[in-house]
Structure formats: structure tokens, C-alpha cells
Amino acid sequence: MLCAGKVAFVTGGSRGLGRAIxxxxxxxxAFVAFNYLKHDADAAATVAEIEASGGRASAHKxxxxxxxxxxxxxxxxxxxxxxxxxxxxxxxxxQVVPLALMEESxxxxxxxxxxxxxxxxxxxxxxxxxxxxxxxxxxxxxLAGVKMMQAPVHxxxxxxxxxxxxxxxxxxxxxxxxxxxxxxxxxxxxxxSDHLPPGRKEEYLRHCAARRVGTLTEAADMIAFIASxxxxxxxxATLVVDGAV
Amino acid sequence: MDCTSCDxxxxxxxxxxTFIAHAPDTCPTCALPGxxxxxxxxxxxxxxxxxxxxxPQEREVHANAQTWMQEFLAKGVxxxxxxxxxxxxxxxxxxxxxxxxxxxxxxxxxxxxxxxxDCTRCGPSEALVSEDASYxxxxxxxxxxxxxxxxxxxxxxxxxxxxxxxxxxxxxHTCLPIVEVxxxxxxxxxxxxxxxxxxxxxxxxxxQKIVDGxxxxxxxxxxxxxxxxxxxxxxxxLELLKIASRPEIGRVVLITNGIRLGKDRDxxxxxxxxxxxxxxxxxxFTAEVHTQIRGKDLVKEKAAALAxxxxxxxPTQLIFxxxxxxxxxxxxxxxELFLSKPQFLSLNFQPVAYTGHGGGTFVHDPMDRxxxxxxxxxxxxxxGGKVGYTDFFPLPCSHPQCVSLTYLLRLDDGTSVPFxxxxxxxxxxxxxxxxxxLPATSEVEDALADVIHEVFAxxxxxxxxxxxxxxxxxxxxxxxxxxxxxxxxxxxxSERQSKSIFLHHYMDRHDFDLERLRxxxxxxPQIDGKIMPACGFNxxxxxxxxxxxxxxxxxxxxxxxxxxxx
Numbered sequence: 001m002l003c004a005g006k007v008a009f010v011t012g013g014s015r016g017l018g019r020a021i022x023x024x025x026x027x028x029x030a031f032v033a034f035n036y037l038k039h040d041a042d043a044a045a046t047v048a049e050i051e052a053s054g055g056r057a058s059a060h061k062x063x064x065x066x067x068x069x070x071x072x073x074x075x076x077x078x079x080x081x082x083x084x085x086x087x088x089x090x091x092x093x094x095q096v097v098p099l100a101l102m103e104e105s106x107x108x109x110x111x112x113x114x115x116x117x118x119x120x121x122x123x124x125x126x127x128x129x130x131x132x133x134x135x136x137x138x139x140x141x142x143l144a145g146v147k148m149m150q151a152p153v154h155x156x157x158x159x160x161x162x163x164x165x166x167x168x169x170x171x172x173x174x175x176x177x178x179x180x181x182x183x184x185x186x187x188x189x190x191x192x193s194d195h196l197p198p199g200r201k202e203e204y205l206r207h208c209a210a211r212r213v214g215t216l217t218e219a220a221d222m223i224a225f226i227a228s229x230x231x232x233x234x235x236x237a238t239l240v241v242d243g244a245v
Numbered sequence: 246m247d248c249t250s251c252d253x254x255x256x257x258x259x260x261x262x263t264f265i266a267h268a269p270d271t272c273p274t275c276a277l278p279g280x281x282x283x284x285x286x287x288x289x290x291x292x293x294x295x296x297x298x299x300x301p302q303e304r305e306v307h308a309n310a311q312t313w314m315q316e317f318l319a320k321g322v323x324x325x326x327x328x329x330x331x332x333x334x335x336x337x338x339x340x341x342x343x344x345x346x347x348x349x350x351x352x353x354x355x356x357x358x359x360x361x362x363d364c365t366r367c368g369p370s371e372a373l374v375s376e377d378a379s380y381x382x383x384x385x386x387x388x389x390x391x392x393x394x395x396x397x398x399x400x401x402x403x404x405x406x407x408x409x410x411x412x413x414x415x416x417x418h419t420c421l422p423i424v425e426v427x428x429x430x431x432x433x434x435x436x437x438x439x440x441x442x443x444x445x446x447x448x449x450x451x452x453q454k455i456v457d458g459x460x461x462x463x464x465x466x467x468x469x470x471x472x473x474x475x476x477x478x479x480x481x482x483l484e485l486l487k488i489a490s491r492p493e494i495g496r497v498v499l500i501t502n503g504i505r506l507g508k509d510r511d512x513x514x515x516x517x518x519x520x521x522x523x524x525x526x527x528x529x530f531t532a533e534v535h536t537q538i539r540g541k542d543l544v545k546e547k548a549a550a551l552a553x554x555x556x557x558x559x560p561t562q563l564i565f566x567x568x569x570x571x572x573x574x575x576x577x578x579x580x581e582l583f584l585s586k587p588q589f590l591s592l593n594f595q596p597v598a599y600t601g602h603g604g605g606t607f608v609h610d611p612m613d614r615x616x617x618x619x620x621x622x623x624x625x626x627x628x629g630g631k632v633g634y635t636d637f638f639p640l641p642c643s644h645p646q647c648v649s650l651t652y653l654l655r656l657d658d659g660t661s662v663p664f665x666x667x668x669x670x671x672x673x674x675x676x677x678x679x680x681x682x683l684p685a686t687s688e689v690e691d692a693l694a695d696v697i698h699e700v701f702a703x704x705x706x707x708x709x710x711x712x713x714x715x716x717x718x719x720x721x722x723x724x725x726x727x728x729x730x731x732x733x734x735x736x737x738x739s740e741r742q743s744k745s746i747f748l749h750h751y752m753d754r755h756d757f758d759l760e761r762l763r764x765x766x767x768x769x770p771q772i773d774g775k776i777m778p779a780c781g782f783n784x785x786x787x788x789x790x791x792x793x794x795x796x797x798x799x800x801x802x803x804x805x806x807x808x809x810x811x
Contacts, residue, residue: 130702176698 002228004029007081009074011035011064011121012091014043016191017140020216021088022046024224026055030086033077035062035070037091064091064117070124078128085132086227087125089118089162090140094192099153107154114158118165126173135178136227139166143186143242150200159184163238170236179235181226185219186242210243255395257418257464262286263390264416265317267336267760269348272296273304279404280337282414282763285310295404295414314386321382323353330354330361333382337759340364341372341611344754344790344798346406353378359612360756372611372755375646377618384645387638387674391417391764394462398775405763406785407800410775419776420642420766422459422466423500425804426452426485427474432502434539436566438601438751439474440789445805446479447772453488454809455770460493462776470498470524477505477512486519495736498562500524502539507549513557520733522590523561525550527579529572537571558588560740567623568597568607569615576620577627583744584631584653584661591745594620598751600783605792611755617649617748624746632746636663638670640747644761650747652676656709656716661744667700667707716742752780754790771802772809 008025012018013034022032023046032050036043036059043059050057062069077084092114097106118139129135144151145159163182170180187193187204193213205211222241225231262284270281270292277299281292283306290307307313323331330352338349338360349360351374358375375381399410408414425439426447459466469489476482476499489497499516503525506513516523525547529535532542554561565572565579576594583592596615599607618634625634632651639645653661670676675692697717704710720742724735752761757780765778777786784790785798797803 127702127704130698172694173698175695 001027001029002224002230003086006030006085006227007077007083008032008086008088008227009034009077009084009121009125010088010090011117012037014039014046014059017185017188017216017219018090019046019049020220021090021140021223022057023050023053023055024217024220025086025088025227026050026057027053028224028228030227031081032057033060033073034058035060035064035073035091037061037063064121065112067120067124070120074124074128083132083134084125084128085134086136086138087122087129088138088140088223088227089121091117091121092140092158092192094155094195095152096195096197097152097154102152102154110152110154110158111161115161115165118162122169126178129178130173130176133177135173135176136231137169137178137180138223138226139180139182140223141166141182141184141238143184143240143245146184146238146240147245150203166238167236174235179226179231181231181234181236182238183219183223183226184238184240184242185214186240186245187213188216188219189213190216204245208243208245212243214241214243255464257392257395260391260393260416262291263388264764265314265385265388266334267763268292269335270294270304272299273302274299280759282416282760285314293414295401297403301401318382318386321353321378323378330359333358333378336360338362338372339754339757339784340367341370341754342367344784344795346759349758353382360758370611370755373614374616374756374758375618376616376622380618380639381646384639387641387645389641389674391642391766394418394776395464396462398458398462403800405759406778406781409777409781411768411778414763415778416764417643417766419459419463419466419768419770421468421470422463422768422770422776423470423472423779424452424455424770425472425474426476426482427479428805429478430473430475431478431504432475432539432541433603435603436538436568436597436601436607437603438598438783440602440787440793441474446481447485447805449481449484449488451772451809452485454774455772456489456491456494458774459770459776460491464493466494468496468498469494470500472500475502475504477501483512483515483519486516486521490519490521496522498522498524500526500564501550502526502543502546503550504543504546507546507551507553510553513553513559517557517559521559523554523559524593525554525561525563526566527551527563527582528566528568529575530578531575534572534575538566538568554588555586560737561589562591562593563589564593564595566595566597567615567620569609569613569619573615573620573623574627576623580624580628580632580746583746587655587659587741589744590740591747594624594746594748596620596748596750598753598780598783599755600751600753600791601787601789602793604753605789605795614755616756617646617750620748621649632663636665637746637748638665641674643766644758644764646750646758647761647765648747648749650745653744653746654713654716654720655742655744656712657719658712662709662713662716664743667710667713668696669699751783754784757784769804772805773802775802 008030010022013022014036022034026032047057047059139162141162142159144156166180166182219241265283267280268283271278275298279294281294288310290313292304294302296302321333334351336349340347347362347364349362356378358378358381360372363369397413399412401408401412401414428441430441528538535543583589599609621637636651637649640648640650652664673692675688723738762781767779769777769782786801788797
């Protein structure tokens, strides 16, 4: 197993890609804690699915914008397990809206959830990783943050920001045995891609060598590998999981 | 140009080795006995000798520097049950009677360190050199390679200390040049370590040449100090200070008893306008202490000087000469004063050196005197542990027995926390490596990044951890604001973030240690262009090591006695 004995914290773990990441990390041997904002039943279902497969998980209703709540959660995990090995900054959402119709609140909410949320969660967990001189931080980006695509501007901006966040933080904390990487999926069969206009998905498939969209598991498998000890010399990288677009 | 680290200045090179100590040896060629420099080079231990017959010689004495160092430090561990003296090492000191250089055994006796000497002319003598053997032995582990000036003013020919000036065998560049600009003074201090003849004020043109020479030799100087005599008695002191205020020199310090400062507001304002730093002698707070140390009651004069410093917000270093049985009970009081005001940037304790016109004849017991560990113990006890014994570390810039130091971070509420409470100095020796203030080098930046992360990671375990993090953030904001600062402004901003307390033990005829002189970095630049390590100059050149009229060494050169550099 890739993550045997590890303790992982995943943001936005109740549904979609987040749930897939939680399940995969648990399958690979990690204890998985995740936070969620609204969906109690989905969070409970994620935990139940993991436990039904013999894994261990806990769900925590804390916003990624609640700095104090994240700090408390990180402290509680540290107290319980004595470490936090893996952080996956996954929390996010999609929104189809052209710039012409974009409200300031749309922009702020998108940037806050993806970028500020990653900052706050990382800051809460990083102190434990620095102390332990070990950590794997994986930021969930997007092909929209790497390549020119038809994607909402605020979404592409937020995902591109995570690429910069990844590279800069990798330099800053690499000396403590902490790697920081970004996994940038293309269009997947579930999650934020669910509500894409059909034309965009068709255009994506025309340019994709795999001629299909990806699965949540395919993205989660890459994240689990990057979060494992085996990815020890991969740092500051953005790994695209897109079937070659 | 407003710059203290101009790119066009070539950096001073590191010495090719780390100097540790002196040790007796024989010339590998002719077997003549001599004293070797023990240095660590390329992972090995090498003895460097200057044989009077064969010239420079060297021999490897150990193939593994790390192992040798462990063995060396282990020699400082007293075997259990031993009640007599334990020999730690050998060095060269001076006979307290005739001032001749004599071999000395460095022994540990009841947790203290003594020199045992036997002069062929005057007989045996002993002297206390440290009140804490553990501190003394461990200090050697802090030794780091020195740097060398761009130009040496002399060539090693006969060996230390006869070739001073500095010679190319000297192990450290000039960290602190102290220019004695006059031999006039308005006090007759019973502990005066110089020998004022009331004969000379240095000409501005001569001072200009000295400063030019310093810049030529050093490239840049972090600090230059003007001393005396009493430098404020120099009729052209402001002109001299202007000459020293140049881009290559970061900080100009006027070392003064404060008498003129306290009563001459125009003069004080002129110092403020020039950006001069004050080095204020403040050895106590009572008439009795001042009278014993400075020869008269100076309570009012010191209060007036402190009031002027406060009023004009003059950046200041306090200098406290600590004397056993005289003012050691007021050590805590000066620490509290130092911590109370933001304009006090550093506090310099000097355990008294019994040398010079006054100090050479000051009543003392060489077997019961204050040394660096003794002063630190007083600081700890008299401040209730606010600044504690374990907060201090030897400064590797000079010989590690010469200076001990602690930095204190200013918290947002105005109180201070010693860096040692949140920095592991044994791990981050870089922060102590080169000077009494933190230079803005990439090495230091790297070490500070580590410190920030370590405090961040352990903030709940460290006393006042969150406050320390806030203060570190403030340091960054003030040193690197959104609007860029000039180099000088940044320098000023950085020095307001922390304070330092350091203890510098100048040597005298009892505790003189030639290996300490070898790495001395407090130098007196002379009018002939020579740059003289301080304690060597006090011992062999002033002619006052035992008080006035002490015979000068054969190689001695009196102050103001030689042709001015051309």
C-alpha cells in the first residue's frame, strides 16, 4: 500500500473528487480526515464507504475559510495521531459564467474557496509537518489553470494561482522534507465537470488523445501516488492528468 | 551613494582554516621548540609554526578534525574524584611582574580555570581566567574561521605579538576599529586602561588618512568607534565624525563619558544630525560607584546624558565596566535600564582589565576577579532570570573566550525575549558567526528562515511563542516595507528589531593569552597606518600595562609616536 500508516487531511472530502481521494488514500492505508461545509449526509456516506472497506476516516464540518476551525482541527489530529503526513487541498467548485455576467461576489467566492482555502488549510497543517520534518502537500489544480481552455475565467485564475502556490511553497519548505505538488486533472466523469455545457465536453474530446474523459479514480490514484513516500523527488511539479489534450 | 554593502567592493576572503588554539610544538625541520597555531583545514588538524630559524612550517597532527575536536574538548572534563588541578591545555601568557611572554598551563580547579606560569626571572604566578570551566571548555567548540582584510599592514616575520599591524598570520579582520582621536580627557578614571598624556588632538587630515586606510583594508566597515581620551574634548570632533560618516562605514560610534553630551544640547543635536551612535560609559548609579571607578561622583552628569539621549532619541550602546566588589551589585539595574528604552541598542559589559594608567594600579586580586561567566551569573540573578545564564553564547567572531553574547527580540509590547529561548544557537551557529549584530547575508537569511519555521512549528511549546511570531512578522514588515528603503534606512530599521547584550573581557598581565590576541578583532588603527589588536597594544605598546611608566616592550610603538601614514 502506498500510504500505510500515514495520516491524511483532505479538504472538501464529502463528494465528487474529494470523496474519491479520501477513499483512495484510505484504500492505500492512510487514516483520512476530511472537512466539508454543507452536506452532512454525503460526508457520513464517505466515512461509511471507507469503513465498509476496512479503512479509517473521520469527517469534520469546518469551512476552509474558517482559520480558527482549521487550526483546531489540525491540532486535534496532531494530538490524536502525533503527526499529519498528507494534506490534499481539494476544496472547490465549478461555475459556468462568462466574465460579462460575473459578479464581484462570484469572483471573491471562487478565489477564496480555492486559493485562500488552500492557504489557510496549509498554514494550519504545515506547523506539524515542519516539526516532523516530513510532509506531502498536494493541491488539486485543473487543466484550465495550465492550458488555454474554454473555462470560466475566475475558475481558471484560481487554479492557475494554485500552480504558483505550489511552486513557491515547494521552494520555501522543501528543506523540511515536505514536498508540494499540484495535480491538474482534465475533464472527469463526475464532480465539477458534471454541469459543463455539452459543447465544451465535445471540444475537449476532439483534442484528447484518449478520446474519453477521465474518471475520479484515475485522478485520485495520481494524487495518492504523489502523496506517498515513493514520490520523494517530485517537488514543485504540476502533473497533468488529462489523457493528453 | 547611500550604501553599506556596495557590490563594487570585493568581499573579504575567509581564512583558509579555522583557528582553534595555540599549542607547544617543535619545528618539523630543525626541532627548535615553538608555539604552533592549531587549525582545522580540509577536515584535518594542522599545526602552523613560524620557526625563527626555518621560517613558516606546518605539520598534520590528526587526520580527522571532528575526532580531534571531541578529544580536545574531552581534555576539559575533570576525572571524577580528582581534587587537585586538572591540566586542560597550554598557552602563552605574560609574567605579571616583568611582562615577559611565558608558557602557561591552563588548569581546571574546582570548576574554575586558572593560568599557572613560571617566569624564569620573577618566579611562579597564578591567575584566574574563568569562573566557569564548563563554559570555558565548551567555548572552543564555537570557533569558526575568521575572515581576512583585503590588505594586511604587516608581514609575519618574528611571530605573534611582535609583528602586529595586523600581520598576515592574524586570524581575524578588523570588526571594530577604535580610533583614539585624542589623549586629552576630562576625567582621571581609577580604572582607565589607556595612558593619557594630554599632548595631542589628532589632526583631521590624519584621521582622514586612517579612515581611508581602513576602507582600503576592509572594503566596508560595519562600525567605527571614536575614542580617546575623552573624544568630546577634541575641538574638531564633529569634523572627525563627518569624515567617518561615509558610505563604506555602517555606523559611527562616539565612545564618551557623557559629561559634554548631557550639558551641551547643540553638540548633542549635531551628533543626532550626523547620525552618530553614542557609546555611553555607565558603570553604575551611585556616587560611591562612580567615585571608585571614575574618580568622582557622576550621578548628575550620567542622568543628564541619559536624559539627552532620551530627548533626542539617540541610538546608544551602554558600556558597563564590571568590577568585583565595586559595582557588580548594580549589574541587574543597568540591564533593566537597557531593556526599558528603545534607543538602547546594545549593552556592553566589560569585566575590568587591570591595565593602563589607572587600571594597572587599581587594587585587585588576580585570583578573585570578575570574568565573563561571573558577570552573566550576576545578570541572571539580578534580573530574576529575565536574561539568564543559558541565554549567552561565545561569539566566534573573535576568539571565543573574548566575547559572550545574547540577542533579545523586541516584542510588540516593548518587552524583550532572548533569542536563545527560541533559537538553537548550537544548530544555528551562523547567527553568531561573524559579528555582534546580524548582517544581512544570505547565510543569515537562511538561518532566520529556519528559525521562523521552527518557532512556527513549536509555538505552543515555546514561552510567548505566538508573540515571538508576531514580532518576527513585524521585523519583516519594518525591514522590508512596501516602499523600498535605502540601505542605510534598512540598516536603521533592522537594528531597532532586537537588542544585544555582549560581554567583552579585555586582557591584562594576569590573564593575557596569546592565542586570544591571535584572533582579536577589536583594533586600534594608528597614525602610521598600522592596525593594532587592542589587548596587544594595551599590553606591549602603551607603556602602561602595570600603570604609568611601565617599560614598553622592545617592539612597542607608542601612540602618536610614529610618522603619519602618507
